């Protein structure tokens with residue numbers, strides 16, 4: 216079968232080389248592109264280069280320098296660090312490793328820090344516990360070692376008041392279920408109903424008659440005092456994104472954004488995680504307030520009925536696209552690959568559904584953090600995304616009506632310009648759209664249009680380049696800008712030709728809103744149709 220080749224699970228890129236391009240004429244003519252992206256573009260051609268971005272949660276089985284490099288080579292665009300696990304020192308070390316690899320190997324892997332949030336979880340365990348039907352465990356708010364061999368600590372003191380005899384305790388959304396048999400002061404005695412594995416710091420939800428109990432639990436702050444310390448750590452580490460766990464409403468996002476505005480000396484984008492029962496009625500305001508959104512299906516599936524998860528996912532994805540917010544679909548995409556080297560057919564179908572919905576990014580959780588095959592899981596995401604995107608383009612799936620966003624004339628012009636550029640590029644079968652952008656604003660608008668060809672975004676800011684890694688279809692480049700916008704286009708053609716990334720005669724649509732000087736009055740916005748000169 217001719218397709219077999221494209222659908223294989225092997226890596227497209229061999230170990231990357233540093234490929235910052237320097238023009239002999241002057242040191243200013245410098246173009247930097249992620250070495251893995253350059254290779255993908257060279258080998259697959261523009262049209263077949265993957266548009267959906269890949270995020271990997273880094274944990275014990277993916278934190279070595281070798282595995283981080285393999286993940287980057289296989290297509291990881293963003294690394295996620297989950298502050299539920301590991302110490303700040305550990306996370307600092309991983310961030311340093313990723314930065315070193317970016318520097319030495321020419322990657323541009325962006326960094327996301329994910330807050331712990333006030334979820335209720337078990338204490339740290341040295342070993343996962345295999346819970347068998349009928350066994351009794353004591354969930355306690357005391358030090359479990361003082362209670363006995365079958366005791367497990369719980370992070371939230373009021374849980375002993377919240378639960379009653381007969382309630383269910385659900386571990387990690389259903390990995391294990393227990394029933395409360397008796398309460399004795401700080402200890403709650405439970406019997407295993409559904410057997411399975413209890414992992415270290417596993418999430419706990421409590422149910423009565425099938426419904427989630429949200430007594431005191433729902434009064435916990437979304438950002439705890441520990442989370443604020445982790446946020447200060449994120450600022451010091453200059454991460455690209457902070458993902459906020461268990462968001463309930465827009466308030467916490469607004470609060471965090473103003474904190475970051477006043478404290479951080481770079482832009483850190485705030486990602487709202489939709490995983491709390493309480494977030495569901497407030498999705499519209501949450502999407503509006505956030506820079507990006509994650510459908511965190513692991514916890515979401517424990518907080519709302521499982522059969523409601525797909526429609527919430529769809530709603531969030533569509534809303535985000537309409538408002539131009541990047542959207543990530545996370546967790547259980549390749550759950551079986553935690554243990555096995557190949558995915559189930561149902562998992563491939565799930566990934567394909569996310570890609571058809573045209574979400575910006577796919578995120579691995581346990582598969583890359585603790586799984587036996589993090590590199591293979593990334594290969595599967597890459598192969599499935601690439602193949603399904605091609606199919607979506609052929610069949611014209613996933614077209615949605617995009618409402619007008621900007622309500623100021625300036626914004627309207629940018630938005631219309633991008634919509635027209637995207638339509639023109641589709642109708643003319645352009646090889647790429649080039650956009651020159653300082654803050655990434657125009658690249659975002661273009662990504663929202665989901666054009667058939669890739670968007671090459673040229674920015675002079677390294678941190679904008681990193682953030683654009685999350686945007687669907689955007690291939691970020693760092694370019695030293697010339698004062699004259701026309702010179703930027705010529706410079707790009709020259710440098711890309713030298714890399715063999717474009718050929719003379721290629722048709723590209725060029726969008727620019729770079730100001731020749733810093734005064735707003737002189738902004739020149741344009742769309743041009745250009746052929747790469749000989």
Ligand SMILES: Nc1ncnc2c1ncn2[C@@H]1O[C@H](COP(=O)(O)OP(=O)(O)OP(=O)(O)O)[C@@H](O)[C@H]1O
Pocket residue numbers: 272273274275297299300301329414415416417418460513514580581582584585
């Ligand atoms: N830094 C880490 N150190 C140790 N184990 C980790 C780390 N990160 C993740 N893990 C393990 O990988 C599993 C899956 O990771 P994941 O980030 O999905 O965590 P989680 O505990 O389910 O929380 P969340 O809801 O925030 O995703 C975790 O349950 C944990 O066992």
Ligand SMILES: CC(=O)C(=O)O
Pocket residue numbers: 460488490510511512513514515545546580
């Ligand atoms: C990613 C995450 O937090 C979840 O799926 O619950």
Ligand SMILES: [K+]
Pocket residue numbers: 297298299329330331332460
């Ligand atoms: K988390």
Ligand SMILES: [Mg+2]
Pocket residue numbers: 460490511513514515
């Ligand atoms: Mg979660």
